[in-house]
Amino acid sequence: MTIGRRAFVAATLAGAATAALPAGPASARILPARPDPVLLLLDASAPAAFREGAGSVLPAANLLLAGRSAGDDGAALVDSIAWLAARPGRRMVGLLRDADAVLLEQMTRDGAIRCLSAAQHCQGGEAAVQSRHRITALASNAGLAGALAGQLAATGAAFSVVSERPGGAHGDTFRQDIVAAAAAQGGWEGALGRTLALIAAGHWPEQTPDEPALFTGGAGHSGAGPFALRSFVFAS
């Protein structure tokens, strides 16, 4: 990822049009296609359902594609953080591959930025059958783990969802029963996109963070290929 190179595509979620942004100072590069205070930062290979789910709540959000497949090479991450930190009240919702997400997390260590949700979503490797989801339980995403587990249960495929509080003592996780939800449009990816968009929009009520929990269910393979993604919502 060559940080000196700046080239990315911005678009509104509502429209199909894309616009190449002009070169300029870093803070000015994400000129919102619309003056919406929300940015959707997605890996170019992220599931379309996530984007559509988020778009159903935030149709005017700005969209930025990251990852090598978008020809971005890291610059989008740098600029998205600069955009987020530049003005209070901005939000960023995203789904990135591991390498970019690790890098982005490192950049959010800034007094102006708060984490409203963070989670890992993996499938493949040694535990090949199961999809695995690990959620940082915060007041702002209370209920996310159970909701996601419900959506995963609706697919019938094997899964686990772990919910952990920051600083939570090791070993205090307990199993929870899962209530399979009615399958949402776009599956669990669509539901996740929609939920994170609601969190970003301030329409997801803050509550006491979820208790540390482990949800498991389903059997067999979802049919999806291996993936390792991270979802997040950051706020300034």
Place this chain on the structure above:
Amino acid sequence: MAAKYVALPNGVSEREFDAAIAEFRAALGDDNVFVEQDRLVSYNKIMLPVPDAEHAPSAAISPNSVEQVQACVAICNKYRVPVWPISTGKNLGYGSAAPGNRGQVVMDLRRMNRILEVDADLCTALVEPGVTYQQLYDYIHERKLPLWLSCPAPSAIAGPVGNTIDRGVGYTPYGEHFLFSCGMEVVLPNGEVLRTGMGSLPNSNTWQVFKWGFGPYLDGIFTQSNYGIVTKLGLWLMPAPPAFKPFVIRYAEEADIVAAVETLRPLRMANIIPNAVVISHALWEGGAVAKRSDYYKGPGSIPDEAVQRMVHDRNIGMWNLYAGLYGSPEQIEVNWKIIQGAVKASGKGEILTAEQLGHDHVFKYRADLMQGKMNLSEFGLYNWRGGGGSAWFAPVSQARGGEAQKQLALAKTILGRHGLDYVAEFIVGWRDMHHVIDLLFDRTDAAQTEAAKVCFQELLHEFAAQGYGVYRANTAVQEDVANLYGSVKRDVNQKIKRALDPNGIIAPGKSGIWV
């Protein structure tokens, strides 16, 4: 769990911590003291095979001046609150920004990000701990100064102070970073400010040019330690050479590591090849740009056959030796002939240059690092397996082919027991090599995380049994590594700690050093 805080410092009550936090806020302002969960998440993100909870901070504080650091130290002494100082906190496979022990307060020095001086004649700089390599690089280029940096692989987002005092390395002729530092300013645990070397002399203008000063040379005790908080560091910068010629020597077989090291060592020791050379294994080379599942989806470590397939598909070597020549075109021409001759005489390896590989992504990022250009390509390794687990195991080796082969075999045997891949490179100094192995694992997979934890312990102890020690260690294994270096060293370290920091407020447990 504490009712009000994510965690509490060991031995500090909630009431005492309330009082300490109130004083931190008075000293630094509300905006620079964080106790809320949503602001502490980024200080608790680790990649190690242990629970995040073991490294949960109780708070983070962010001073922006030496005086504010001193004020914080006074508060810490008053309430016995331990602080874990970080500069930019990008030490990912070594523990990131999270404190070494649960409940410690992270002292985030990112706001102390002033470039205090760059002298283009003497090629020196004086910087604060929050300065990033990108910032210093931009400063130099905006002023068109004929200077080069030496940076580690996470370049842009990391910083020279943190990297140097953790004894990190880069890839230019100035790649042994501590060796090319000159002069420190340190806030001691009692609040006094020490300037090392010539910096203690009033009106000295030689602080950044002469390292030793008078009497014992102290800078070393402030690296990988907890004896003070480094608030300024002098650096020697490399004069931009008139010409630079990067190249790679690709070796086809794993056993060729012997020929690679034996060919390289005389050239490196004679400074014909002046930079910190990298010999990158195929899984590091390919892993930065490929996914494991493209080559192997079965159980256990990736088989050698799959690695061979990747070598073939991606047209890379099983070992890839990256080096550069620096100097005038005439010097480079002479040295280039010597190198070609040495490689030919060894009967192994294929030399390729920028003219042949200029468009190759990996060659380009390696060439960038060898000239101190900012680059984040190596983060691609985190997509190799996915799942966010990374722990660097980095034993030191003699720069001998036989030693490299011995360490390679030992590492692969241990990693193989636990189903982990040998993703590694050798960084070659004048007489030593840092054998850097990235244990990549999936933190969402509990069994694999446990395997990585056990594997790391076996690596530490089985390498130590052969006389090999690491040059740096992550925050989860500080005690284990300190024990391996023996009780006398631990005792001396502790005596210094007790003399300088009797209340044990600066990074207790760093490098296994406690009061």
